[in-house]
Amino acid sequence: MVTTPVDEKYLREGKALMLSTFADVDQLTLVLQAPVKKKLQITKVAQWVALAKLICWEFEQKADLVQVFGEAKVSQNLPAGYTSGVEYGDHTFYFCVAFHPERYSMGVVVKFSAQALAYYLKAKNWQVNDFLQSVQSERYELRLSRIDFDLDFLEPNFTVNGIHKQLKNGIVEVCTEKNTRGVKSLARKPVKLKGFAVDGEVESIYLGSPTSATELRIYWKGREQINRSGSHLDLALKHPNWIRFEAVLKNEYAHQLTDAILKVKNDKQLSDLILNTFIQKYYFRYSKSKKCTTYTTQIKKLISAKSSPLLPLVAEDKNLEKKFVYLLSDSGTISTLYKVLVLWGNDGLDAALKFIGETVQEWDPNDLCMTWLRRHKADTLKSYKTFDDFLRKV
Structure with missing residues (x-):
């Protein structure tokens, strides 16, 4: 069930690093594959098309797509590589279910934009784990090909420009967490760093490559929303220094997260999965002292807290x-x-x-x-x- 619990201690404790930090799932792409036995029986294009349409129908029913989004219609804006698909209702956000009539190995793709996912989860009163668990079927095997995790620091005591300077000058390093026979250790992770400045101040950082399995973007979300009069403008006006950490997780790593999310039983477990993913893939520490930064410290404290810092952000049509x-x-x-x-x-x-x-x-x-x-x-x-x-x- 969707909740927005805010443990009061996060708002009361004295240090700035304990103020208002929340986790969320931003967007996702899901692939539905026919069982291997069914694939082996396919000898003609018409057989796959019929099976693909049946998979689409099954998913539509289990996900209540018509009830949530509106009636299905042919989509003219399809995910890359797919040639036949539908969208639901009339909305400004992007959501599509599609397949390729001649390439059954590509399966059926289900693509949610960030706004579409937030809209859908709110309508169903679900979290992502509820969604994945509810759309499972014997007609298809499901797996994530992409999922984005967010961490929002509404009242940070750091800046994007400061993080960029420290990374660029080697003061702070990025590590990845390894688990060898039950023993956890940190290893320095060489990452490609890009910073984008406005009026001499870096407001957005990219760590990693768009083609890699993981990529991290750190950006000044508050200013972005205010400058664009974005769909979360009201929140940005209350928290103009709002900074977002956005991790893009794809391919094999996204596949692994599918199994992990399917095992999640409550909000706390889901938030811990999101937070632990940031710790495992992007652990920030000072190069000399090896002490973790305030933002990594905050993540670790949220993991040890009893409550869940989940905060689904539902966009408004402005x-x-x-x-x-x-x-x-x-x-x-x-x-x-x-x-x-x-x-x-x-x-x-x-x-x-x-x-x-x-x-x-x-x-x-x-x-x-x-x-x-x-x-x-x-x-x-x-x-x-x-x-x-x-x-x-x-």
């Missing part, structure tokens, strides 16, 4: 909000209406607003408007229950 703000601030609308007010007073302004209202009511919406409504209407109404709620947030 597209209309952006358009409304533009209408009020940058479009010239308010300036024009003010000119009407000065020239003809309140009567003139009332008449102008009445004329605009009547024009809107009589307007025949174009294709662009109708497309927007299909994609945004349902999610916007979930973000803002009433127009008064919308105005308060604007």
